[in-house]
Structures are given as C-alpha cells and as structure tokens.
Amino acid sequence: MASRALIDYMIGILGPEGVISEREELRAYECDGLMNYRVIPELVVLPETAEQVQQIVRYCHDEGIPFVARGSGTGLSGGALPVEAGVLIVMSRMCKILEVDIPNQRVVVEPGVINLWVTREVGPEGYYYAPDPASQTVSSIGGNLAENSGGVHCLKYGFTTNHVMGAEVVLPDGTMVNIGGGKAPDPLGYELLGAFVGSEGTLGIATKITLRIMRVPEKVRTLLAAFKDTEEAGGAVSGIIGNGILPAAIEMMDALAIEAVETAVHPGYPEAGAVLIVELDGPAAEVDHQFEQVKQICEENNSSEIRIAEDDEERALFWKGRKAAFAAMGRISNDYIVQDGVVPRTELGKVLRRISELSQEYGLRVANVFHAGDGNLHPLVLFDNDKEGEAEKAEDLAGDIVLTCLEHGGSLTGEHGVGRDKMKYMPKMFTTDDLNTMQLLRCAFDPHQVSNPGKIFPTPRLCGERPGRYKMHPVQKAGLAENF
C-alpha cells in the first residue's frame, strides 16, 4: 500500500482522476504483453503534461522510489513490468499530435500517441510513418521508442531508431533535456538519441518525440509463394538478396504456422511446407522490374505456387494471415510462448533444423513465423499449461532456441527487447566488461537507478554517487550489487 504522503503528493499534482491507488484497479497494470511476470505496482499515475512527468519523477528520485514508464503495455519482454514498491507512470493520456511539418517531413507527437495515428494523420498528404510493429494499432510511439520497435518493413526502412529524430526527455532526476535534433540534421555533441532509443525505459522518459515521415511509395507489389519446406523457401530468400534486391518485406511461415492462421483467419494460403510473402515498394519502374526477378527466383527455387496480389484487398489478405499469426496459435494450442531471436541470414537453414530437433527432443510443437530477410525468428513454442511440467519444458525449449541463435552468431532479441525476460541471457551474448561499459551510460543518465530498475542488466552496478537525501539502493542493501 502506497504511503499517504506519496498518494497525497501525486493527487496534488494530477488530481484524483490521475492517480490509481486501489489494489483492485492496480491489478490491471500488473503486467505488460508478457503475462508470465506480474507485479502489482504501489501506485499508478497518469500525467497529462511533461511538467507533471517532471514533478512525478523528481519526487520519486528524491524519495528513492523506483518508477517505470508504460505506454500501451503491449511489450513482449516485460519491459513495462512494474517494480515492487514503485510507481508506474502511464503515458497514455499524453496522446496529442503536436505538429505536422510536411515541408520538413517531420511530425512531433506526445509519447502516448498510437503508432498508426501518425500514418492516419499524414496519409492524406501522401506520407506515412514507416516502423510498423504488429502491435501498431495499439502500441504507443513512446513505447516503440523505448523498445526500438521493428516491424515487417524494417528490412528496407530500418527500425524506430532510424525514424526518431529528436526527443524531449525527463531524466531520472527530473531534469528535462532535449536530445537529438528535430528538423535540422547532425545535432552537436554525442549521439545521445541513438543511445536513448531502445534503452527500455532505463534512461528516462520521453515526453515529446520528433518523427521522420516518408513519402508513400509510388508502387507496391506483393506476392505469396508456396514451397515444399522452409529450406527451399530459404533458398529463394538468399536468391532475392543475392540479386541485389532489397524488398520492403520478406516474411516466412512454416506448415504449422500456416495451419494455425488458416484455422483462425482463413487467408486462403496454399497448402505447403512453407510460404513466403515478398513485398516490393518504391518507384514504379524499379518495382515492376524487380518483381519479375523475384517471381523467377521463386520459380527457380521450386515454388509450387505463386500468387500475386492484384489489388490492395488481396494484399491485405496475404498480410492478414501473417499479422494474425501469433494470436492464431490459440486455435491450435492452449498456450504458447513467442520467442524472438536473430541469426545471420546464411545460418537460417541450420538454425531451423536445430529448432526442429529441439522440438522433437522436448516433445513440444514449434511453429515458425519470421522476418526472413533479416534473420529475425519468431518461433512459437506450443504447450498446455494444464499438463504438469509442460510450461517449464516450454520455457526451457524457448531458452534453448535463444542459445542456438547466439551459437550461430546472432542476437537474443531482434525487436522485443531484453526487459525482465531475457536478462539472464545477456551474459551469454556479452562479457562482463561489455555489460559494465553499457552501464557507464546508465550511470551518466540515472546514477541512482530509479528508472525501470531490474531490467536489461542481470547484475546491476551502482554508480558511486551519494547525494544528501538519497537512501541506499535496495539492490545494494540486499548485497546484490557492488559499487561501480
């Protein structure tokens, strides 16, 4: 239960409607999109202005109360999981689009603005916001920024970090700074914005974000190609990339994933061991030319069927299956874990074979849905929570898949983030020196580690600063971390 002083202070800033302190209501915020970690926060606050965020953060900092910022809560790594005895700062009320500047191709938004709203706003002008995580109808720009969200089109257009141009940030001590630029290129000083985007809420809270918007491409063409297995589909992917073609997206689904989406949303995919969705966009003459090449490459790799989207409706149908893939698993399995790992594209075949072996060893089914163009795998581990021990087995299998990705020179997360979920794998990918060096940055931004503590780094390091009012860090008190 939050202290009266804390509740009163927050009500003083936000009014009673901006503060949630009843246990039953707090429960709604106990997890993000990753539901196997749950912590009920001490207090939830819903600021409406950057100044309010500043006041909240300053109070927490001065009182030694940890806080976590949350956007729409769609994250899949527990990044927005509350901390015990901490305040959860929910940004959803800060949801205004502040400025649209077409001549400079920029939009300025508050962090609670939903990803898709940006494209809706600038669409009539012939523009769009490129990063398109599957959650884009509900996830917020602030959350996208924190997680450096990807999406199916990031193969060609990059991730959130390539589209955020500037941010107003409330640092963990309540100071407000502007990092990055905005409209002018090459802001002076260190590339703070590049370090801040994707820092999972551990370096502060963005209260205003400048985004780059892009021209809607002149032409988009999409095809769906069926193959005997993922290996042949993989051959087509290599052929496309090897021919110097950079598609907007190349997505692959295996037989089990196809079965699930057919049951759930009936996109009418062909029966096959694997399907590829390849989308090209850009100048019409380029797209038309390369589309023929892509078709030919698919044929050369023994594609059993190639369907070409004749209009936007058909294109939407192709994508419907892919976008519904995670949720569709619910139709063929009671429970499932969404994994997120990356391997070099040329290792895809080997890694998929290993995943299939692991699946047999554990006796659990694994469906594969992935961004084939950049080697970002999303294996879905299917299990039944009601069967004793199966949930643990599924966790272990999902963990072995991540380790397999690392053994093949990949990454433990391509877009979902480390959060709480993958902290334990960080030492498998990085040395102690690597992690300590990253935490130098943490120490510069958040010396007292009040902003989203207990995420990303399995062994927090304290930063050796002791201002007057600050109390000993709970982690240090418990003997879990040493001074840095």
Place this chain on the structure above:
Amino acid sequence: MGTTRTRVPLEDLRGIVGEGHVREVAGEDAVEGVAPQYVVEPGTIEEIGEVMKLADREGLKVAPRGGGTKTFLGNPPTGLDLVLSVARLNEIIEHVPGDQVIRVQAGARLDDVQERLAGSNQMLALDPSEEGATIGGVVATNSYGPRRLRYATVRDLIIGITVVLPDGTVARAGSKVVKNVAGYDLSKLLTGSLGTLGIIADANFRLHPIPETSGTVVVELDGPEAAGEAVQNILHSQILASALELRWEGGSGTLALLIENVEPAVEAQVEAAASLLRPHKEPEVLGAAEGSELIGSIRHLLDGDDVKLKIGFMPAGIAEVIGAVTGAAERRGVAARMTGHAGNGLTFVGLSGADEEAHAGVVEELRAALVPRGGNVVVQRAPATLKRRVDAWGPVGDKLFLTRRIKEKFDPRGVLNPGRFVGGI
C-alpha cells in the same frame, strides 16, 4: 594557449608495441597546430589496451588517429602527448556476402573495403570525400557524403562496435546481425564522438547492393527562392534520389540530382525529375560518368577556401540559409560560396578574403540567426587561430551537462582528445 607536457615513459611504450612502432613526430602529426611527443602504432586490440592503461596511469593525453584525413575537426587540443594510430589494425575480419554485413578493423581504409565488397556487388553506403579515410575515423567523425540522402549516415549503418576505454577495458556492443535490440547501442554513442570516449578498434556495418546504373539531372537556379522551391519539389515527389547537391556562387546556383537504380527505373526517374525541374530552367541530363564528375567537383569546390563551415538547418529553410550567409559575408567584405546536401538541410560554406575578425563575425552572426531556430553552425576547417577566437561547435543546448557526464564516466581522467569536442570536452 598552453598545453600540458608530461614525461612519456618511452621504454614502457616500446615494450608494449615494439621498438619500431613508436616513432618521433613529423610535421603532419600535429593536431590543429599542437604537436604530440610520439606517434604510437599498436598492432592489436590488446596493445591498444596496454597503451591506454599506461596513458591513463601516467596522465598522458592521447589523440586517436585513423587515416588522419579529418584531424582538422573540432577545437585545438588542450593537451597532447601521444597520437595513437590504428593504421596497423587494417583487416577485414569477416564478410559473408549472403548476410550483407561486414566486420572490419578500425585502421582499414574505406577505399580498400569498398574494393573488396565490389567483388560481391555490395558496398558500405558511406561516401566521404577524403581519400584515405579509415573505418575508425569515418565512425569517430561521423563522415558522410552526398549519398546520405538515400542511405543515411554511420549511425544508421553501424550495427556493432569494439571499443577500448581509457582504462584499457575492451568492450563490444551490438552484434553482426542487422536486427538486434540487446543492450545499449554503444555503436551509435561512439559515432561522431571524435575519439573522446574510447578508441574504436573495429566496427560492423550493414551493406547495400551496388546500384546497377545512374543518371544525373542538373538545373541552374537564379535565386535562393528558386533553390528552395526546386528542392521541395523533389523531396515531395516520387523521385528516389540518392543525392541532391547544391552549388551556390555569386547569387545563383546549380542543383544536381543523382538517381541510382536499375536501368528502366533510372530512365523513368530521370525523365520525371527533369519535368519537375523544367519550370526553373531547361535541365540537363548527364550519364553516370559525367554525373559523378560534376558531383565530385561540387564536393571539392570549397577545398581551397580559407575557412569551411557546416550549417545544419531544416531542409525547407535553404533559401533562408543562403540569404543569411550571403548577408553576413557581404556586410564584412568576405567572399562566400556554398555547396550542400540540399535534401538533408546541410550547407557547407567556404569563406575567403578579408581577415580573421571578419570570418569570426560571419560565424557569430550565423549562429545568432540560425541556432535559436534549431540549426547549428560548425567551423570545420579553419586556421587554429580562428578556432581559438570562436568555438568550433557553438552552443549545444540543454544537454551539455549530460554530454559532460558521459565523458566523465567513460574517460574520468580526460585522457582522450581533451578540449576538442563540444563544450570544451
């Protein structure tokens, strides 16, 4: 301005890198007029680490160097004992064409890397003007060229880094896959840090296919408004331009638009661009060789000028920048000409004639006009005496204290390139 001199333990240094790799200083080793005591050339990451530990312990000031093509950037150092050259770390560590990524040591020359990649029909999409630039230098100085319009800059292409900190710690961040969100993105933090946070030992990049062919559309522009309008017309069209280069001299200019693509797309896009620009003046269409010659001549136009400034301002404000530069120069009897990556809002200004006071006055007037509106004016190349008159960078804004804190965490004893970066860092 006085610089510190600390005794260099020469034998220890030789013990680390070998007798032949510590050398006496020659004229070209000076950094903005400040000469080091020795040039050290470690051959491995471990040796860099040992040299840094020694420097950190002895209080030596170190300037890292790659190809030395951009040592003019920043303010003159406030201390310099060793130039640490990474030239011997020049290997391409890994290139798997199918993965379209490369891992390369800091001392490798960009030209050599490109040559190697061309064999797989790939490129690292960075095209700085300086011949002999190395990978480490390109990252540390955030080097780019005309094609940043299409491919963006180092921060968008770098996917991993190995850095040696002043205390000798060797740390890696990122990975060799393009898509990766594990841990903080130190590759970006080191980009453009001008050797003030750590010594870059190697870096990983994503690669792009080499475009099949190219075409260039050129149009003459008779006033700043025409320039602004032409650039806006291109930016909001369906033209996928690789570069949009502006040259401005004596009240009129030239705009060169580079299109790179497959043959039929180059044809179609060149035609579309020409008709978009026709309202200004009849455009000229150049083939690949002539186009690249023209763009090359624009980028080297200011090489001989006394002072070179770089202005970053909103892309829709080009006319305003041209007006501000022209006015500030004219009022002081300074000759000014400009080039620019116009699609990105970058303008380079070459100043010549009149005296240093006049040059400083131009810089100050431009900063007063453009900085409050989000722009920046950097003195890139100038006599060291001018850089002692006006700060090379100008005001950094409210993030300066945070910038300082980062420097203090990475380099607490101020070993690396002291005084050269923003805010006296």
